[in-house]
Amino acid sequence: MRKLVIIPMLFTVFITKAQDSTQDSIFIKRIATNILSSNDAYDNLWHLTKKIGNRLAGSPTMVKAENWGLDVFKRYQPDNAYLQACMVPHWVRGGKDVSTVSFTEKGKTINYTLNVLALGNSQGSGPKGVKAPVLTVKSFDDLEAKKDQVKGRIVFFDIPFGDTLINPFESYRVYAGYRGAAPSRSAKYGAVGVLLRSMSHSTDNFPHTGATRYNDSFPKIPAVAVGLKDVAKMSKWAAEGKQLMALIRTNGKMLPDTIGHNVIAELKGTEFPDEYITVGGHLDSWDVGEGAHDDGAGVVQTIEILRAFKALGYQPKRTIRFVLFANEENGLKGGTKYAEEAQAKKEKHIFALESDAGGFTPRTIGISTNDTGWAKVESWKKLFAQYNISSWDRSGGGADIGPLNRLLKTPLAGYEPDSQRYFDFHHTDNDRFEMVNIRELKLGAINMAALIYLVDKYGLE
Numbered sequence: 001m002r003k004l005v006i007i008p009m010l011f012t013v014f015i016t017k018a019q020d021s022t023q024d025s026i027f028i029k030r031i032a033t034n035i036l037s038s039n040d041a042y043d044n045l046w047h048l049t050k051k052i053g054n055r056l057a058g059s060p061t062m063v064k065a066e067n068w069g070l071d072v073f074k075r076y077q078p079d080n081a082y083l084q085a086c087m088v089p090h091w092v093r094g095g096k097d098v099s100t101v102s103f104t105e106k107g108k109t110i111n112y113t114l115n116v117l118a119l120g121n122s123q124g125s126g127p128k129g130v131k132a133p134v135l136t137v138k139s140f141d142d143l144e145a146k147k148d149q150v151k152g153r154i155v156f157f158d159i160p161f162g163d164t165l166i167n168p169f170e171s172y173r174v175y176a177g178y179r180g181a182a183p184s185r186s187a188k189y190g191a192v193g194v195l196l197r198s199m200s201h202s203t204d205n206f207p208h209t210g211a212t213r214y215n216d217s218f219p220k221i222p223a224v225a226v227g228l229k230d231v232a233k234m235s236k237w238a239a240e241g242k243q244l245m246a247l248i249r250t251n252g253k254m255l256p257d258t259i260g261h262n263v264i265a266e267l268k269g270t271e272f273p274d275e276y277i278t279v280g281g282h283l284d285s286w287d288v289g290e291g292a293h294d295d296g297a298g299v300v301q302t303i304e305i306l307r308a309f310k311a312l313g314y315q316p317k318r319t320i321r322f323v324l325f326a327n328e329e330n331g332l333k334g335g336t337k338y339a340e341e342a343q344a345k346k347e348k349h350i351f352a353l354e355s356d357a358g359g360f361t362p363r364t365i366g367i368s369t370n371d372t373g374w375a376k377v378e379s380w381k382k383l384f385a386q387y388n389i390s391s392w393d394r395s396g397g398g399a400d401i402g403p404l405n406r407l408l409k410t411p412l413a414g415y416e417p418d419s420q421r422y423f424d425f426h427h428t429d430n431d432r433f434e435m436v437n438i439r440e441l442k443l444g445a446i447n448m449a450a451l452i453y454l455v456d457k458y459g460l461e
């Protein structure tokens with residue numbers, strides 16, 4: 001008797017699931033068709049990169065970007081759109097960064113100008129610059145081994161970028177620590193400046209900036225990232241036994257903190273309005289190039305999901321927040337403020353997704369969730385295959401949504417497109433609109449929208 005009851009029940013569940021899956025597949029196809037038929041994401045990226053340009057937190061262009069973001073959100077008629085204020089650091093480059101090296105060859109002095117960018121948050125050298133003999137190190141261990149030779153030198157960190165690692169983000173995780181810590185670890189032993197190999201595999205000579213962090217216990221010495229062709233030259237000269245002299249002249253300055261804003265739009269949930277789903281990217285960029293892949297792509301993909309949902313008349317069960325974060329690059333104050341306010345208001349945040357790995361072709365979605373969440377993800381995977389998501393990681397997230405997990409234990413996901421070319425452009429003058437492919441950009445938005453739709457419909461954990 002029991003069996004007779006259970007079998008029809010199981011059968012019903014099976015049929016319902018199959019119907020759901022078909023409906024989901026149909027709706028995701030509608031999302032895809034809508035996004036592939038619209039050029040709004042690409043046009044929005046053009047405006048952000050070409051009409052506004054790069055936009056470091058605290059800069060006048062970031063204010064323009066915030067106003068633009070709010071206007072664009074409103075154009076797509078969310079239930080709500082607003083700015084969320086937060087204090088952000090205000091670093092300025094202050095002028096052109098200059099570095100030269102010289103050495104003596106056959107009685108003649110050879111001077112060579114390096115292609116450099118001061119590291120973000122670094123303090124300038126003063127108008128005269130610093131000039132000193134170069135000490136080359138290959139790692140922090142090497143620096144420690146040579147600590148008695150550091151005093152009065154400019155330390156050249158000729159470190160690799162993980163050529164043999166397949167995922168360049170793994171290289172970045174391993175080696176970006178040098179950018180953060182090299183200046184203070186060198187100043188500890190009396191260095192007067194730092195030259196750092198750019199964090200990249202690129203074959204061009206664009207230097208790659210990015211944030212450094214001074215330890216207040218040591219002098220704040222100037223520090224620059226060097227283009228890779230110039231690094232190759234310096235390595236060669238050093239290997240030939242030439243004693244290099246270097247000059248570094250930079251003008252960076254940290255001004256008092258100022259007001260920045262997260263730009264937020266909402267679609268109100270019809271069944272569970274008090275449950276929040278966040279999707280976002282960061283609106284700020286470094287002060288070079290146009291911030292196209294980092295993270296103009298994530299910004300316009302986020303906006304695109306709102307546009308497509310509205311165009312399809314989609315009414316979410318849960319409240320969806322579309323967030324353009326204020327300050328990922330040199331302080332994370334936007335993401336921190338967003339999570340702190342959510343905590344203060346006792347909001348229930350069930351999921352957050354960030355796109356901050358470039359506008360490249362889809363490959364992977366990484367999700368940090370428990371076993372219940374992962375079981376759902378497993379059942380959804382087939383829905384993504386035709387949109388180029390070929391792998392799923394059981395860990396993922398993004399810098400701006402990290403604080404949501406730390407404060408509220410929110411499950412996180414990161415959209416992880418193909419990353420082989422990301423570090424060719426990351427934090428350089430070369431991160432421009434032209435480097436983003438319209439199809440790849442749109443496919444990213446489709447997969448992100450599909451994931452938001454599924455989590456909205458079924459919940460995650």
Ligand SMILES: [Zn+2]
Pocket residue numbers: 282294295328356
């Ligand atoms: Zn970024």
